[in-house]
Amino acid sequence: MPMMKLMEGMLGTTRRSRRPTMVDVAREAGVALRTVSRVVNNDSTVGPELVERVRTAIAALDYRPDERARHLRLGVTGTLGAAVRQLSHVNPVLRAVERAARAADLMVLAASTEDDELLERQVVESMCRRRFDGIILEPIGADHGYLVPELAAGLSLVAVDRPVLGLDVDCVISDNVAGIRTAFAHLVGHGHHRIAYIGDDERIYTARERATAFRACAADHGGPLDGMVHTGRIEPDRIRSAVRAALGGPAPATAIVTGNATISVEVLRRLGQDSEKVAIVGFDDSELATLLRPDLTVVAQDDTAIGSMAVEMLRARIADPGRPVDRVTVPVELLRRGSGEISPIA
Amino acid sequence: MPMMKLMEGMLGTTRRSRRPTMVDVAREAGVALRTVSRVVNNDSTVGPELVERVRTAIAALDYRPDERARHLRLGVTGTLGAAVRQLSHVNPVLRAVERAARAADLMVLAASTEDDELLERQVVESMCRRRFDGIILEPIGADHGYLVPELAAGLSLVAVDRPVLGLDVDCVISDNVAGIRTAFAHLVGHGHHRIAYIGDDERIYTARERATAFRACAADHGGPLDGMVHTGRIEPDRIRSAVRAALGGPAPATAIVTGNATISVEVLRRLGQDSEKVAIVGFDDSELATLLRPDLTVVAQDDTAIGSMAVEMLRARIADPGRPVDRVTVPVELLRRGSGEISPIA
DNA sequence: GTGAAAGCGCTAACAT
DNA sequence: ATGTTAGCGCTTTCAC
Numbered sequence: 113m114p115m116m117k118l119m120e121g122m123l124g125t126t127r128r129s130r131r132p133t134m135v136d137v138a139r140e141a142g143v144a145l146r147t148v149s150r151v152v153n154n155d156s157t158v159g160p161e162l163v164e165r166v167r168t169a170i171a172a173l174d175y176r177p178d179e180r181a182r183h184l185r186l187g188v189t190g191t192l193g194a195a196v197r198q199l200s201h202v203n204p205v206l207r208a209v210e211r212a213a214r215a216a217d218l219m220v221l222a223a224s225t226e227d228d229e230l231l232e233r234q235v236v237e238s239m240c241r242r243r244f245d246g247i248i249l250e251p252i253g254a255d256h257g258y259l260v261p262e263l264a265a266g267l268s269l270v271a272v273d274r275p276v277l278g279l280d281v282d283c284v285i286s287d288n289v290a291g292i293r294t295a296f297a298h299l300v301g302h303g304h305h306r307i308a309y310i311g312d313d314e315r316i317y318t319a320r321e322r323a324t325a326f327r328a329c330a331a332d333h334g335g336p337l338d339g340m341v342h343t344g345r346i347e348p349d350r351i352r353s354a355v356r357a358a359l360g361g362p363a364p365a366t367a368i369v370t371g372n373a374t375i376s377v378e379v380l381r382r383l384g385q386d387s388e389k390v391a392i393v394g395f396d397d398s399e400l401a402t403l404l405r406p407d408l409t410v411v412a413q414d415d416t417a418i419g420s421m422a423v424e425m426l427r428a429r430i431a432d433p434g435r436p437v438d439r440v441t442v443p444v445e446l447l448r449r450g451s452g453e454i455s456p457i458a
Numbered sequence: 459m460p461m462m463k464l465m466e467g468m469l470g471t472t473r474r475s476r477r478p479t480m481v482d483v484a485r486e487a488g489v490a491l492r493t494v495s496r497v498v499n500n501d502s503t504v505g506p507e508l509v510e511r512v513r514t515a516i517a518a519l520d521y522r523p524d525e526r527a528r529h530l531r532l533g534v535t536g537t538l539g540a541a542v543r544q545l546s547h548v549n550p551v552l553r554a555v556e557r558a559a560r561a562a563d564l565m566v567l568a569a570s571t572e573d574d575e576l577l578e579r580q581v582v583e584s585m586c587r588r589r590f591d592g593i594i595l596e597p598i599g600a601d602h603g604y605l606v607p608e609l610a611a612g613l614s615l616v617a618v619d620r621p622v623l624g625l626d627v628d629c630v631i632s633d634n635v636a637g638i639r640t641a642f643a644h645l646v647g648h649g650h651h652r653i654a655y656i657g658d659d660e661r662i663y664t665a666r667e668r669a670t671a672f673r674a675c676a677a678d679h680g681g682p683l684d685g686m687v688h689t690g691r692i693e694p695d696r697i698r699s700a701v702r703a704a705l706g707g708p709a710p711a712t713a714i715v716t717g718n719a720t721i722s723v724e725v726l727r728r729l730g731q732d733s734e735k736v737a738i739v740g741f742d743d744s745e746l747a748t749l750l751r752p753d754l755t756v757v758a759q760d761d762t763a764i765g766s767m768a769v770e771m772l773r774a775r776i777a778d779p780g781r782p783v784d785r786v787t788v789p790v791e792l793l794r795r796g797s798g799e800i801s802p803i804a
Numbered sequence: 805g806t807g808a809a810a811g812c813g814c815t816a817a818c819a820t
Numbered sequence: 821a822t823g824t825t826a827g828c829g830c831t832t833t834c835a836c
Contacts, residue, residue, distance in 0.1 A: 133813055144823045174611040179587040181813035184526040185828050199568055200549035207546040210570055219584055221567035222545055224556055238565055241525040265520040381749055400746060403727055479829055490806050527829035530812050
């Protein structure tokens with residue numbers, strides 16, 4: 113059908129024959145390509161009249177520079193990738209990363225890994241192929257072998273929140289052990305002896321760190337461990353039975369440490385009105401912490417510090433790929449709000 | 459210092475002389491450049507032995523394909539940009555967008571506009587210069603004039619949550635008017651006559667839509683309007699005085715409609731125990747809705763539908779830039795959870 | 805299947 | 821101060 117083909121071609125050219133390039137602008141303005149490039153990049157060594165001519169041509173043609181070509185030629189992209197667990201979740205670290213990157217005139221483009229190892233790999237590799245200058249990664253899972261060739265090929269990467277296990281890679285993480293110790297000591301200081309811990313799945317690095325630290329605290333303190341440490345996936349039923357187990361029996365816990373913000377919410381949901389009778393210290397701050405009575409005492413990580421530190425370290429890595437690997441631990445802070453200052457009733 | 463320069467040069471070449479390209483791989487494998495390209499792109503017309511030779515060479519050299527060049531040559535990038543108000547906030551629509559894009563084999567790269575008109579412009583223009591195939595935008599502010607030349611130059615864009623005012627652009631938004639009507643009617647059905655509205659700043663499109671719809675409902679119903687509609691920026695003090703004004707005076711409101719999730723939380727925070735005495739219907743669902751007693755009755759938007767619809771419309775726009783502009787309104791749903799089913803006390 | 809070569813749109817030597 | 825030209829790394833024609 114030659115008629116069809118012809119019509120398609122006509123439609124195509126009518127719609128938009130081709131995006132104009134610098135060459136088109138140069139022709140339109142009657143100047144050299146180099147001059148257009150200079151104007152586009154605000155090079156001061158162009159005469160004002162030519163600048164005007166070029167600007168006019170750009171507007172007339174609706175010319176838009178193509179960064180793909182620019183980046184290809186330049187070698188760098190001025191872009192940092194952020195591969196995080198879930199974009200659409202509250203993530204103050206990501207927020208700090210964006211701010212810090214903006215201050216350094218870098219663009220941050222983010223994507224979710226959805227806590228899926230395969231997806232993480234696809235996202236990171238895609239960012240590598242796009243030659244992002246560096247990547248900030250919230251690593252998930254245990255096997256990051258796919259990173260080895262990328263790193264060998266020159267990838268600059270900083271892990272946040274968790275280290276990349278088994279690989280010698282820059283990272284910036286919170287002091288989980290100190291956080292748990294602080295929470296535990298705080299409750300002990302308020303007279304508690306039977307303290308329970310309800311945490312996330314220990315296959316997750318931070319959850320494992322925190323649970324382990326808690327067990328060590330309890331052992332040091334000489335408190336009971338039986339039925340006091342509950343970890344696993346975050347499911348309402350599991351949390352409910354954990355709460356029941358912790359607060360039931362002949363020697364119920366008088367205080368609970370929760371392993372992260374989601375766990376805190378679920379535990380409070382289960383406790384309902386009883387939340388005034390048991391002391392609680394949560395790990396991670398959240399906007400819900402001050403919504404309930406009493407307000408939730410938490411061990412909060414310094415998100416802003418983590419985010420800006422991550423960008424700083426990434427920039428240093430990009431500038432000098434040979435620099436020694438840096439593993440930074442950021443202190444956490446206890447925020448006393450009421451729930452952790454309840455004395456034991458029994 | 460010639461010595462310094464020499465050492466720098468040596469370090470530079472030692473560290474990584476140059477990233478290998480397809481040419482290097484071709485030489486290493488003893489095949490043609492064309493063949494490498496075929497192997498990299500999984501072209502089936504290459505003999506298995508050659509595939510193996512190329513794969514080996516790729517591994518030996520740590521070769522990583524450069525998508526910048528590929529995209530430049532191909533014309534398309536297989537990438538959708540998402541310019542949202544705040545990446546690190548809960549955003550179920552963005553989540554749905556990511557899922558839908560993945561299903562269509564498109565990568566989503568997201569950035570925050572921080573509710574800043576200038577930043578929105580920078581983000582969108584940056585995505586345009588990177589030649590993203592399309593952009594999903596949560597538009598802020600009133601002046602989107604900067605989009606005109608981009609659209610003229612061929613930008614495919616779909617607005618979500620709010621329309622791009624003044625521009626004829628695809629968008630998919632919730633049915634704010636129906637949502638407010640539903641909430642109002644629901645409260646009337648439970649015997650309420652004096653119903654207050656506390657909402658966000660009416661400079662924001664959705665806030666304006668909802669407040670206007672509420673005023674219309676109240677007028678139709680013949681209920682009082684004086685001191686019943688409170689809109690403005692989300693600040694604790696303002697919310698507090700709004701709640702006080704609504705519930706105080708000689709004819710206090712017996713029910714409140716809140717304009718969005720943040721407002722709902724703030725209102726509930728102010729009400730405290732009194733929240734059991736006044737009926738509340740919130741706009742927007744949130745995880746906090748089932749955390750408090752009674753659980754919050756809300757008008758929820760269909761985030762999944764909005765997100766997947768946005769991607770679908772964007773793909774259609776990319777495929778056919780000349781297609782008629784599409785403005786889709788997605789129905790909202792009333793979720794009865796208790797707070798909205800309280801009868802008036804007075 | 806190979807090999808050579810053009811070209812995507814840009815920047816930066818190197819002219820002038 | 822402005823023009824000419826090579827080349828970034830890839831895909832794709834075009835012979836062979």
